[in-house]
Amino acid sequence: MFDNLSDRLESVFKRLKGYGRLSEDNIQEGLREVRLALLEADVNFRVVKDFVARVRERAVGREVMESLTPAQQVVKIVHDELVALLGGRNRQLDLSGRQPAVLLLVGLQGSGKTTTAAKLARWLLSKGRAPYLVPADVYRPAAVEQLRVLGERIGVPVHPTDTSRPPVETAREAVARAGLQGLDTVIVDTAGRLHVDEALMGELRDLKARLEPQEILLVADAMTGQDAVNIAGKFDADLSLTGVILTKVEGDARGGAALSIQAVTGTPIKFVGVGEKLDQLEPFHPERIADRILGMGDVLTLIEKAQATMDRRRAQELQEKLRKDAFTLEDFRDQLRQLRRMGSLEQVLSMIPGLGAQLKKAKGLMPDERELVRVEAIIDSMTPAERRNYRVINGSRRRRIARGSGTTVQDVNRLLKNYAQMAKMFKKMRKGGFRNLPQGMLPW
Structure with a gap:
């Protein structure tokens, strides 16, 4: 996802290393290139402005100008600020409190929500949890069947949804059934729309009020760039999101959504979908992503x-x-x-x-x-x-x-x-x- 951004930043830092000793003019020139690289990666322009200002403030200070390796110090500053921009640290799911824990997955149609529900269930299963999948999209019968098939494939039980009943009734019944069966995590796959509308939000607000979920996770398509950030802002305003799952990051996305969502909405990215297979969901680690962007690899992952x-x-x-x-x-x-x-x-x-x-x-x-x-x-x-x-x-x-x-x-x-x-x-x-x-x- 960050290939183009990585290449651009690498060329900037290579040029800075060629100067030996850095001056304010060298740093300003380098930061102009960093700014362009971020804008080309579809990062929100206000986020870019604030990011470059923070880097400039630190880069022209004594820790860089008097360093024996000033270019490396600039790389370290950019790395630190990228980590902060991406959320600072890995944010884990909140599965505490009332059991079974309820995770509400929301998002627009086509964002990969149903597949992500199965991926998340598989991930929780690998961590020793006992998940229960709930198809709550009663408007698209294929979604119910799709989740049933995916649940079978990963060995996770799926609630037998009756599409003639309201989603809230289905979800409440599913939570009660999960408790009786000793299942500790309920994943509710809600209905999506082609765009954010009042009917969608009203239904989701109703589900939130009746289920009191520990997590409300927006599933957003990274390929949509700044649209993903705008969508996150709208969902957050209505539902107070607790996290975001970015899908399709293995595609030709430029990375703008990942670098902007936390800064614009204050909502942390908790997982990223790195492929189509059901085992290709990874927890989001800001420091590791910053390492990848700056070409430092990701040995821990x-x-x-x-x-x-x-x-x-x-x-x-x-x-x-x-x-x-x-x-x-x-x-x-x-x-x-x-x-x-x-x-x-x-x-x-x-x-x-x-x-x-x-x-x-x-x-x-x-x-x-x-x-x-x-x-x-x-x-x-x-x-x-x-x-x-x-x-x-x-x-x-x-x-x-x-x-x-x-x-x-x-x-x-x-x-x-x-x-x-x-x-x-x-x-x-x-x-x-x-x-x-x-x-x-x-x-x-």
């Missing part, structure tokens, strides 16, 4: 993704196999699958400090996702004996594997050659490199 997708017992088994020189093509395939569960390669690599930016600059070096699919298909086309010992794969077997995987013999040869080189590297590392690895950690 990368570690959390790895912990969520990697099987610790399996990792320990693989480490033991590496020590014994018993790492097979089957193990290699399993590792590829776990890597793909963490997200796209581009997303994963962009979280490694410096690496994502370098790969983006060096066009053609970004790994091709389709190559991973081909590799997995080739390994799947092998027999168990071939996966355990690739040396038995002769010419006729290579042709059979290529036909079975829809690839070429050259593709099969390339995979086997790369695997043999990797096995040789592991053998060298085994003599000393693995001894110092923490328990359960693999060398890649």
Whole structure:
């Protein structure tokens, strides 16, 4: 989402570093570029004005002008102010008080509200909660069926909504049923409209009064830029929002909504949807987002993704196999699958400090996702004996594997050659490199 902004800011800071010692004129020139970069990213112009003023006030002070590394000090100031602009810290859901906790999801039609309800339920399930999904959009029968199907997919119960009844009655009945069934979190997916209107707001005010939810979360489409900020302002004025979930941030959004919502409405962003899959909802961490914008990577999120997708017992088994020189093509395939569960390669690599930016600059070096699919298909086309010992794969077997995987013999040869080189590297590392690895950690 922040690619263009990151590129622009990187060029500004590179120019500042070239000056060696900074003057007020250098800083003013750099801040003009920062201002333009933020405006191009569709950040609210008042927010940009205040942001640049705060940075300027600090940047022309003694901490920068008398520093041995003034350009780095400016980067630090911009980073600090970006964190503040984004809300300062991660804001967690309020699930305290009356149980079951009630989360009311509101927003316009097409913002991804129903899918987000399922994503949020899946996330809560992973945290040990027992969620209950409530389709309260009685005007769009497909929404009820959609949520039922999504609930089945993630293993979360869904309230059997009767579309002939008012949404308030349905929601109150659902909360009572959740309590009787021992479910501790009710997620109410409300009806959306094509635009904010009094009928929509009246219904939502009624739901708020009758349910007394702990959280009222606006689901907003990041692709709409400043419209998302305006919509947040209108919903907040009527409902006193407790948080925002930004969807579609993996698309071509410029980042203006994320950088403006907190400052304009005072409503914190609590989650971001980073993809279409039901596991692609992440808590919003202002400091980590600021790191990504400034090209510093996001190691903490990368570690959390790895912990969520990697099987610790399996990792320990693989480490033991590496020590014994018993790492097979089957193990290699399993590792590829776990890597793909963490997200796209581009997303994963962009979280490694410096690496994502370098790969983006060096066009053609970004790994091709389709190559991973081909590799997995080739390994799947092998027999168990071939996966355990690739040396038995002769010419006729290579042709059979290529036909079975829809690839070429050259593709099969390339995979086997790369695997043999990797096995040789592991053998060298085994003599000393693995001894110092923490328990359960693999060398890649």
